Amino acid sequence: MTISNNLWCCAVPVATVWTSTSSPREIDRLAIENPVYLIKWLEVLSYKERLDLCTTNRIQTQLLYGEEVIVDEIVDDWAKIIAIHQPSKKDRRGYPGWVPIRQLKKRRHENYQKHVIVTVDKVQLWSEDGAPLMVLPFNTILPLQHECSQFYHVDTPHGTACLNKKGVAITRSSTVGNPTPMEQAVVKGTAFLDLPYLWGGMSSYGYDCSGFTYNMAKASGRILPRDAGDQKNAGQPIDPERQDEWRIGDLLFFADNFGKDPVRHVGFYFGEGKMIHSPQTGKTVEIITLANTQFEVELCGVNRYQ
Template structure:
């Protein structure tokens, strides 16, 4: 029965499974999840509890997740945002969903120990991270958001949760130009092709699956190449990008190892030599 379920989106293994899957998969035991939140800037999600395993995706600060098991310093989790299942270091999470109020709305922003940009920064957070704002302050004309632990961020770099950054996903994607390509990445510090699509859509208030095959199978509606316009999506086997216009592609490219802008036909010709032509075009 379990062979029909995608392990990326369903928590099951021979010894343990999500209790919601009882009757659909066979396991030695079943567990209800417990809520948790990420407390580090970025955590890699891996297919097994092994630092040598490749990165499937990432979780960002303040994001919530469901925990099914903790063992050997690892937590087996499912991300609330897109349902992805995998392992991350147990020290990266804290119990409880928290009460985040704002999301980071620029590709990267610093967290300071107080409301002064001259203070040494504590760390940086990516777009999509979630924080709890408890107040505001102003220092030398710069307005800061004060966070629950006493730290501060530039207020203009945050938006209330639920408030879209832009109506246009392409405008969001262009903010990531020259960001390094990272397989499995979905942050302003490193991002892959489907991560860029997911992030750009999320900041316009639209949810999207994590991986390119999931996106190609479900996002929006199929269109013809001749109908392509700004904001549409182009998919290859294992790759995705956003149309800036009918002739220009924005994508996290393994060719340049950055988020790049490229003539669409040039991208089609170059990618075809390795992976074939586009498999579909979709309008989200």
């Protein structure tokens, strides 16, 4: 069946967006259920199995709880979706892929003036009668209904729920955090040092390189394109030969063949010749000095997002 302009939303803490309905392996079963078991899934993946997510192009991106998508088509137990807040050259409407229909719910059409965004690694979502519902990762955004002394009462795909005021903030946007200078994106990124890389990762359970830059910018009030190549094609180009003109929070882009091939990697300029980034499978978010590394010779661009 085909569905036009049908808005749904993510109904699990993190939903993985797969390249096709046949992309998940048997070992990925924990990632496509509802409830989803992200930590258990990631714990059972060997290095080879994690790398296979990339080399065979199994994963496209991920969604956070409450994030809106367009459902274009439903085939058996799967929905062909467009992640409308993740700009991509793959589709003018957003980032495409497939999600199990059990991890989505139809979106209720209500307008809210304020929203609540998770500003720490993870927070507990509670029912109104005090029962624990699920754990929400960094950057989850939910509409604010009202507040009391201890809690924000938010609208979720499962109805009204509560977030403790610690670890969250009010934002007027339904898609980004409160606007701050891009230097703050770098500061926010340091909270995730040592977080293991995850191909397609878009949550505080694991980021890929452009997922890391996208999410730290999102937390700082900006929506970037989802992929590294698209991120390079946006923003204000800065001369890569003039490191003295780079600013903390600028995006640094890298490519094979001494920077001549298509963009393959992105990170934030950390200042003083350093970069913070999520490198590759088997490694973790780190701060490195660029001098005398492969990145020094593979640098192909520097972009600034005001």
